[in-house]
Amino acid sequence: MQATAGASAHTGAMRVGEAAKDADFTAYLEARRASLMRTAYLLTGDHHTAEDVLQASLAKLYLSWDKVRDRGSVDGYLRRIMVNENNSLWRRGWKRREHAADIVPEPPPVLDSYDDGLSRAVWELVQSLPRKARAVVVLRYYEQLTEAEVADTLGISVGTVKSQCHRALAALRDRTPDHLHPRHGEEQR
Amino acid sequence: MNQHDDLATRVGDALARRTDGLAPTTLTLDDVKGAARGIRRRRRAALAAGVAAAVAVLVPIGVVAADLGDDRTGPQPAPPGPTRAVDPNVGDGSPGLAYAADGVIHLPGGRELDPGLPGGINQLATLPDDRVVVATTGADGNQQVVVVDGADGADGAKQATYPMYDGALVMNGTGTSVAWLERDGTPLVLQSGLEQPVELAAFDDDPGYLQLVALVGDDCSADPETVEGTGCTLYAAGEGRAVVSSSHGFTDVLDDPAAIGLADVSPAGDQAISLLSMTDDYEFCHHVLDLVGGTAGTAFCGGLSSYHYSPSGAHVAAYFAEGLGGGDVSFVDPGSPGRVLATWRTPAGFATNGVAWEDDEHLLVVLIDDAGRSRVDRVAVDGSSEAGVLPEGRHSYVVETRP
Numbered sequence: 001m002q003a004t005a006g007a008s009a010h011t012g013a014m015r016v017g018e019a020a021k022d023a024d025f026t027a028y029l030e031a032r033r034a035s036l037m038r039t040a041y042l043l044t045g046d047h048h049t050a051e052d053v054l055q056a057s058l059a060k061l062y063l064s065w066d067k068v069r070d071r072g073s074v075d076g077y078l079r080r081i082m083v084n085e086n087n088s089l090w091r092r093g094w095k096r097r098e099h100a101a102d103i104v105p106e107p108p109p110v111l112d113s114y115d116d117g118l119s120r121a122v123w124e125l126v127q128s129l130p131r132k133a134r135a136v137v138v139l140r141y142y143e144q145l146t147e148a149e150v151a152d153t154l155g156i157s158v159g160t161v162k163s164q165c166h167r168a169l170a171a172l173r174d175r176t177p178d179h180l181h182p183r184h185g186e187e188q189r
Numbered sequence: 190m191n192q193h194d195d196l197a198t199r200v201g202d203a204l205a206r207r208t209d210g211l212a213p214t215t216l217t218l219d220d221v222k223g224a225a226r227g228i229r230r231r232r233r234a235a236l237a238a239g240v241a242a243a244v245a246v247l248v249p250i251g252v253v254a255a256d257l258g259d260d261r262t263g264p265q266p267a268p269p270g271p272t273r274a275v276d277p278n279v280g281d282g283s284p285g286l287a288y289a290a291d292g293v294i295h296l297p298g299g300r301e302l303d304p305g306l307p308g309g310i311n312q313l314a315t316l317p318d319d320r321v322v323v324a325t326t327g328a329d330g331n332q333q334v335v336v337v338d339g340a341d342g343a344d345g346a347k348q349a350t351y352p353m354y355d356g357a358l359v360m361n362g363t364g365t366s367v368a369w370l371e372r373d374g375t376p377l378v379l380q381s382g383l384e385q386p387v388e389l390a391a392f393d394d395d396p397g398y399l400q401l402v403a404l405v406g407d408d409c410s411a412d413p414e415t416v417e418g419t420g421c422t423l424y425a426a427g428e429g430r431a432v433v434s435s436s437h438g439f440t441d442v443l444d445d446p447a448a449i450g451l452a453d454v455s456p457a458g459d460q461a462i463s464l465l466s467m468t469d470d471y472e473f474c475h476h477v478l479d480l481v482g483g484t485a486g487t488a489f490c491g492g493l494s495s496y497h498y499s500p501s502g503a504h505v506a507a508y509f510a511e512g513l514g515g516g517d518v519s520f521v522d523p524g525s526p527g528r529v530l531a532t533w534r535t536p537a538g539f540a541t542n543g544v545a546w547e548d549d550e551h552l553l554v555v556l557i558d559d560a561g562r563s564r565v566d567r568v569a570v571d572g573s574s575e576a577g578v579l580p581e582g583r584h585s586y587v588v589e590t591r592p
Contacts, residue, residue: 036214056224059227063225118199122204159331163331
């Protein structure tokens, strides 16, 4: 009987612990879901893949929740998993088959009444980048992480972050119409 | 705000606008927990298979079997390998390879070179003619290769600088040549005894993002018309396939249709380990490709993703290396790399950040922890180890690139 009572108490304690973990995790999920989805979308380039990447990443975060939560770096940890998940997609057979198809599922384009041409150029450029370089651009310019934070997230050197950003901006300048250059017209004054 | 900052801001704004109106995700806690259960099941299955393989190998060796001679009948976890542990902060036994710490190059024997590179040292390799090849970050933020004079009395004077594509330095099996990619992707090889780098054929069929994997052969400067058996071949992993550039003046895609990546090539160039697939929970499947006969071996799967042949090719070290920091280091059978011969457990709190073969029996393992501390341990092929060969500190150690 004693053993049974002990086991019941242990099981009960585990349930309480799991319920607390679930409540904690749910609060995080509710607060960050929309923002995480936006980042996943920018990393992957399409809505469905973004959901896949986000679900797998959140599952891994859930498994490590007790360990990660105490470090106070949940967002950074999750970003790293998301980038790894996305970088790994191309290695998987199903993804290669998906690429072989002619029709790539895409959400309806986001209409931007203020788009002067630069937004489209940026998006096309980001889509054309290799996954790792794309992650650098998204984390640096969208998430506005520092170069050191991007390097830490991606497990690469600060120098690599700098060079990837430099290359991306240089390519963007080449592809952007002259009248959209930030300093266009200054030389005429 | 300068033009660069302005454009960077506008890129951020443009990306933010792109996500406006994005349909919200419907993911719930139940969805997440369901996916987590699947991952946990697969991890348990993989772990069980790994333990069984380790026990099957270690028990016959008898390294620790005597200690297990009690009446325990249930399955036992794999015992750790024998350890020549020393105080991790002592720095016992200097490494037999060059390394960099805080921008200073430390050569075997104790000599130091300070090349004065503000961008730090990302990677380094030494040549028998006393030159040190360093990958660094230039003032413009781009990668550079800097050749440093490592001769006595030269004090680390810079001899030459080359723009570098984002990638890696790789060295041939005899340690006489080091290769990298120029900014435009052209492969260059610096050979001991030759002042200028040799240019190999550029990878003309765009393979996407390139990562150099291996350099095989001793003389990249050999006349392309010379007989078979001379020259060199550079292997690189592109996105979804491996490509080669030969000093005989051609490039090609490695004939390994099932492969989607290339883990390593043996120093003799007779076999390669190719990546075949990777699952959601980071289970990697590989096979050995016989580069002479062109045949592929049976696929093997597990949690190891990064494979490294020893200088003679007699041993292969492997570990999990995917972003979050590498894990335990295993030594696998070169003929059948799915067979784990010994495993070294990463010290608590540390992750594996890189490895380099010190000689054919010992691996130097660069370890990092969450607080940014780094140290280097020496691990023998039987799984025994010597901790703190380079002492713990905030150094970001970089150990010399070896074959």
